[in-house]
Amino acid sequence: KQEVTQIPAALSVPEGENLVLNCSFTDSAIYNLQWFRQDPGKGLTSLLLIQSSQREQTSGRLNASLDKSSGRSTLYIAASQPGDSATYLCAVIIALNAGNNRKLIWGLGTSLAVNP
């Protein structure tokens, strides 16, 4: 059974720090891995999608890596800002059944606070 774990559960840093959020999964048979951001009481915003054949993706100050063999992904945030404060969720995309259906398996998220 696929399980996704995110460490740490909460993180508080001063503005300007570079930081790393971790996501691990127990089964390497994944199609993709997607990182999301969620602000309090809001929906999910997609940050980065990494295909299973890729090693990393970058968008602005964000860089996500994927190591399928070790079951790990990291989200690197450079020069953090107070506006980065949110919960960051990691989800792996796996086969739902023998057909073409897919399913997201979620971690519980890392709650990030960036202090001015």
Added chain:
Amino acid sequence: DGGITQSPKYLFRKEGQNVTLSCEQNLNHDAMYWYRQDPGQGLRLIYYSQIVNDFQKGDIAEGYSVSREKKESFPLTVTSAQKNPTAFYLCASSRQLSNYGYTFGSGTRLTVV
């Protein structure tokens, strides 16, 4: 801009009442999903639909029903059989095979009063 629209943002349900949450997308995505989010738990899949007029139960379908009469719309009804409906509900969509990832709406917070 393309996206997913969920309405209402807040919804209050009385005991024994059915309520319907709306989800509309203009992304031309084939697949649509409903998730439930509770504090301290990961998102859980309620129902999903890969094509019009077809939908499948997810992990926690009991007490919920859906329809998919149009590609753009995937409404979720929370029935009186759902004993603990207070939660944050998220609708999502994706292209077939999900190689392009998932797009989520802004959510509906349902509270039982």
